[in-house]
Amino acid sequence: MKVLLGVGGSEDSLRALDRAIERARGAGDDLTVAVVDNPESPVDVDDVESEVRERLAATGFDAEVRRLEGDPGSRLVQLSEQEAFDRIVLGGGETSPLGKVRLGSIAEFVILNASVSVTLIR
Amino acid sequence: MTREYPDTMAGPYEPPPRSFTDRSDREVVVREFGAGPVDDFEVLVGMYDGYDTEDRxxxxxxVGEEHVRDWLDTITGDDCFNVVAWHGDWPAGHATLVPDRHGAYELAIFVDGEYQGAGIGTELIKGLLGHGREHGIDHVWLTVEHWNDPAIMLYEKVGFERTGDGGFELEMAATLSES
Structure with missing residues (x-):
């Protein structure tokens, strides 16, 4: 399966990266990591990309890393369609002070607009 | 945080204890957490562990007792404010205020299945806002799913105003002090 993981630097997106690597390794999936510029993330997008590359290097798993410029949600959906990905994977949301899950705007856009299946990692 | 809080104060509401008869003729008392007739923490674990999925x-x-315990530990911490609605020794509901990083508090309220629709939520939230005001809390906010009309109506009735529309959920806020 061709899997597209979107990472914007929020905590849940980095957790999703670790899980997606494990999962892709186990299932023999072809994983592409798209680093997007999440305006809600406190981390600079260059630092996010370095973090992604470091984590991949540490696991020894071979995945392509791509930078997506522009609006993260629409660019992810567009790429999934242009390059025939089977699935988009994203972090499952941050939690509020009292523990409520809050989906980010990227996840909301992708869920509503993707034509492929979307997985949110909890 | 760019949230705008209402100019008009919600309430003011009296702090707990608040005694009332609900619409099903049950005698209910809202008390602050720790002032219940039995161990508040343990009965809340029981209440939440049996919670219906549709009320999540x-x-x-x-989900699961260990996770419920961890969560309750967090939201009943020293910097949080909690009230419980008691029907005898059983918790009919629970409401909590948990500090965010900006000096305001996030609010959540739960009424147990068979006690819903009897006016307990209104008393519970008034008791919690009174408890918060008594401890100097100025600003409170919450998020609620768009389709949850009964909850949105309750929040508006006690003085919350809509402050944001994040997509799947609605954000509301209330001011507890006079400006």
């Missing part, structure tokens, strides 16, 4: 909201309460 935005991922809480969590």
């Amino acid at each position: 909201a935005q991922g809480i309460p969590p």
Whole structure:
């Protein structure tokens, strides 16, 4: 399966990266990591990309890393369609002070607009 | 945080204890957490562990006793404010205020299945806002799913105003002090 993981630097997106690597390794999936510029993330997008590359290097798993410029949600959906990905994977949301899950705007856009299946990692 | 809080004060509401008869003729008392007739923490674990999936909201309460305990530990911490609605020795509902990083508090309220629709939520939230005001809390906010009209109506009735529309959920806020 061709899997597209979107990472914007929020905590849940980095957790999703670790899980997606494990999962892709186990299932023999072809994983592409798209680093997007999440305006809600406190981390600079260059630092996010370095973090992604470091984590991949540490696991020894071979995945392509791509930078997506522009609006993260629409660019992810567009790429999934242009390059025939089977699935988009994203972090499952941050939690509020009292523990409520809050989906980010990227996840909301992708869920509503993707034509492929979307997985949110909890 | 760019949230704008209402100019008009919600309430003011009296702090707990608040005694009332609900619409099903049950005698209910709202007390602050720790002032219940039995161990508040343990009965809340029991209440939330048996919670119906359809009453879960935005991922809480969590599933499984251990996760419920961890979550309750967090939201009943020293910097939080909690009230419980008691029907005898059983918790009919629970409401909580948990500090965010900006000096305001996030609010959540739960009424147990068979006690819903009897006016307990209104008393519970008034008791919690009174408790918060008594401890100097100025600003309170919450999020609620768009389709949850009964909850949105309750929040508006006690003085919350809509402050944001994040997509799947609605954000509301209330001011507890006079400006």
